Amino acid sequence: MKTPVRVTSNTQIYDRTARAAAPNSGDEHTGYLQRGSKEYQLGSLALFAAGLATFAILYCVQPLFPIYSQEMGLSPAHVSLALSVSTVLLAVSLPVAGFLSDRIGRKAVMAISLFLSSLCCLCTAFAPNFTALLIIRAIQGIVLAGLPAVAMTYLAEEMEEKSLGFAMGLYISGNTVGGLFGRIAVSTITDHYSWRWGICILALISLLASVYFWRSLPPSRHFKPKRMNPKAIIGLFAAQFRDAGLVCLFALGAILMGSFVTLYNYLSFRLIEPPFQLSQTLVGWTFLIYLVGTFSSSWMGTMSDRLGRGIVLWINVMLMLVGVLLTVSAHLTVVIVGVAVFTFGFFGSHSTASAWVGKRAAAGKAQASALYLLFYYVGSSIGGTVGGLFWVRFEWTGIVAMISVMLIISMAASFLLTHILPQRARLSA
Known part of the structure; x- marks a missing residue:
C-alpha cells in the first residue's frame, strides 16, 4: 500500500539557509550527493530497496486473512489483528525511532530496523499458532518503524538540494511497490504451495535487500548527534x-x-x-x-x-x-x-x-x-x-x-x- 511518511524526529527536513550559503553546495567540497554521481545512485537505489522491503513485510499478511480464518477457525475481526497490531505499534514507535536516530545515526537505525524486521518476517512463517504470530507481528511493528521514521531525514541531510526531489520520489515509489509486491508475491506463492512458503520467501528477499542496503548506502556526512x-x-x-x-x-x-x-x-x-x-x-x-x-x-x-x-x-x-x-x-x-x-x-x-x-x-x-x-x-x-x-x-x-x-x-x-x-x-x- 502507498503509504507516504514524514520525518518524525526533531530534525528539520533540511536547512535551506545553510545550503544556500554554501557556494559549492552538492560538490565534493560540501559532500552533498548530486544526481549523476555513483554515490547518489547507490544511495537512491538502497533506499528504494529498503522501502520496498519494509512495506512488503508490513502488508504481506493482508490478502491472507481468509486463509487464516479458515485454517485457524478464527473470525475475520480476529485475524485482522495480524495487520492491526503491527501498524499501531509502528505508529507509536515512529517518534522513538526518530529520536534514537538523532543520537546514534541515521544509517545504523535504518539498517538495524531492516535486519530485525526481516528476521521477524522469517519467524512469522514458522509461527505454531495465531497467538505466536500476533506476538511476532507486534515485535515486527516496533522494529519496522526505524526506516520510515528516518529515511526522509537521511535524504534531506545528505542529498544536494536540487537532487533531493528525484531521490525522495524514488524512495516513496519503493514504499508503494513494496506494498504491492508483498501482497501479490505472497498470494501467488500461497496458491501454489502455502502461506508459510510465501512469507518465508519474502523474508529471504528482505534479508537480501537489507544486506544490499547496508553495503550500498553512503555513510552520513552531515549527521551530528543531538542531545534530547x-x-x-x-x-x-x-x-x-x-x-x-x-x-x-x-x-x-x-x-x-x-x-x-x-x-x-x-x-x-x-x-x-x-x-x-x-x-x-x-x-x-x-x-x-x-x-x-x-x-x-x-x-x-x-x-x-x-x-x-x-x-x-x-x-x-x-x-x-x-x-x-x-x-x-x-x-x-x-x-x-x-x-x-x-x-x-x-x-x-x-x-x-x-x-x-x-x-x-x-x-x-x-x-x-x-x-x-x-x-x-x-x-x-x-x-x-x-x-x-x-x-x-x-x-x-x-x-x-x-x-x-x-x-x-x-x-x-x-x-x-x-x-x-x-x-x-x-x-x-
Missing part, C-alpha cells in the same frame, strides 16, 4: 493540540485511513466467495489498483494549489463515498471500478490532508507530522479490526455502511476546517 531534551520535546507535541484545526486534521487522517484499510481488509473475503469466487492469486493481483494512487497524490496536490485544500479534500472524500457505494454491485467489473475510484479518492485526500498539516503548524512542524502519522496508523488499526465485526454480522453491506458513515464525518470535518475554524485555517486552505 524530553521536556522540550513533550512541549512541542503538546502544543499541537492547542490548534483545533490540527486536531481536526489528525482525526481526518485516522478516519480516512481507517476506512481505506477496512475496505481492503475485507475485500479479499468478498472476492473469494460467490458470486465472484476468485483464486488467492487473483485476489492478490487486485491490489494493483493501488497504482491509481500514484497519479492521484501528485495530481490532487497540484489541484489543491489551484482550488484550495478545503474543496479538493471535500471532492476526494466524495469520490471515496461514490466508490465504496459502487462496490455493492454483484458485477465484478463494477466492483473493481468502485474500488479504483475509492482508492483514487483516498490517496488524493491523504496527500491533501498531510500537506495541510505542514502548512498549518506554526511551530514544531516535524512533531505535527509525526502526530498525523500516529493518528493515521492508529486509525488503520482500529478501523481495520472493527470492520470485522460489521463483516461477521452484516457482510459486505455492513462494511459499506460503516465506511460511508466514516466518510460523511470526514466531509463534515472538511467543511469545519474550511468555514468554521479560525481565519488561519482559511488562509492556509
